[in-house]
Amino acid sequence: MKILVVDDDPYILELVNIHLSQAGYAVEKAANGYQALELIENDIPDLAIVDVMMPGMDGYELTKTLRARADIPVLLLTAKGELEDKEKGFLAGSDDYVVKPFEPKELLFRVNAILRRYEKAIDMLIEAGPLTINRKSYEVSAGKKIYLFPLKEFELLSILASRPNQVLTREMLLERVWGFDYEGDEQTLNVHIKRLRDKLEKLAKNVVISTVRGVGYKLEVLDK
Template identity: 40%
Template sequence: MANEERELPRKSVVLIVDDEPQIVEFLRMGFSYEGFEVASVMNGFDALAAVNAHRPDIVILDIMLPGLDGMEVAQRIRQAHDTGIIMLTAREDVEDRVEGLDRGADDYITKPFIFKELMARVRAVSRRRGLQIGEVLSFQDITLNRSTRIVTRGGRPIELTPREFELLDFFLQHPRQVLTRNAILSRVWGYHYGGDDNVIEVYIKHLREKLQDTNPPQLLQTIRGVGYTLR
């Protein structure tokens, strides 16, 4: 393998169980960009069938579902399968969280949420279950460690803000792919972001400066009218 290629983790399977199409689409896009194979259903009974069919490594499970609620789904999944379960719901009551964990969930996150936090929880649950979801990403002489938050280029440490770190993380997951502005906004800023998308240009400029990738940029290239790519 050429030294500029990063070593990919095995492809994990995530099952999204939610009856809100907007949430499903947002999660589908996010997990696809993270390298997962994605399946989705919109009710509890279909969720049980999908677990048997797809054998997912992680289930993202809403509580309020038609047919069979998420609490019952979590309990039935746990009785038959050793898959990671993260409850994703609008409920914030402590009692609901405790019940979800008692029914078999590994973790719990409330809506609205930021995708990078959900992915951090997915990685944590995966580690506890012995799954390998890449913690170290690299391309050419750039290395990013998700656990330690250390970034280097040619062995030289690079100090990044949290947003710059997430932006570089996204590019390193998809080398040579053209990432659209909408995809970058959704993945790095979250689907609730309602500000000016010119913020992307500002952060790309800062990232290029810190990576010493200027005059002209050789790594983070602009694809006019579309977005950006790491090449």
């Protein structure tokens, strides 16, 4: 998934870029609101992280414009914590905010939470080769047959299938499926991936989950 980060502070811009990239997101950077609007003309991101205090066009104005033009979710970065500033951000159309200075892990928590909400609202049906994954009914269908997967396996499959050919890190998958407070080891993920592969082998041989050594997994639909 692609995230647009807008901040006139190059240190913050690079800090957010590093942590989002490590979490498996593609990042586009803009130093001000005008650059951000130029970028979305050709490529609309899945989410924008916007600093409030920027010269020329502040974060509130940029948020309104982003929502009007592309209707993408917005997370505001602000040095202010007063209630009226939070209210102003939400009235502008933002989905959440993080007060500076912030912990990078908290930023990732909030990014993932926003994206989960939008995914549930938008991508209820996912196509992967001959498979249709219904996130509303939690069913996987192949042809006229319908299958019910264990919940964790279903969530893993739907996340991987929603981003075909994109490598998702092990950390991201653990956070998205088991939660941020999961204290188990990565062997749990390995076991669930193996079970998914065994099921896919029987249902759709051209839908495979590949291991990217040292990084994570990706789902591919191969030519028959």
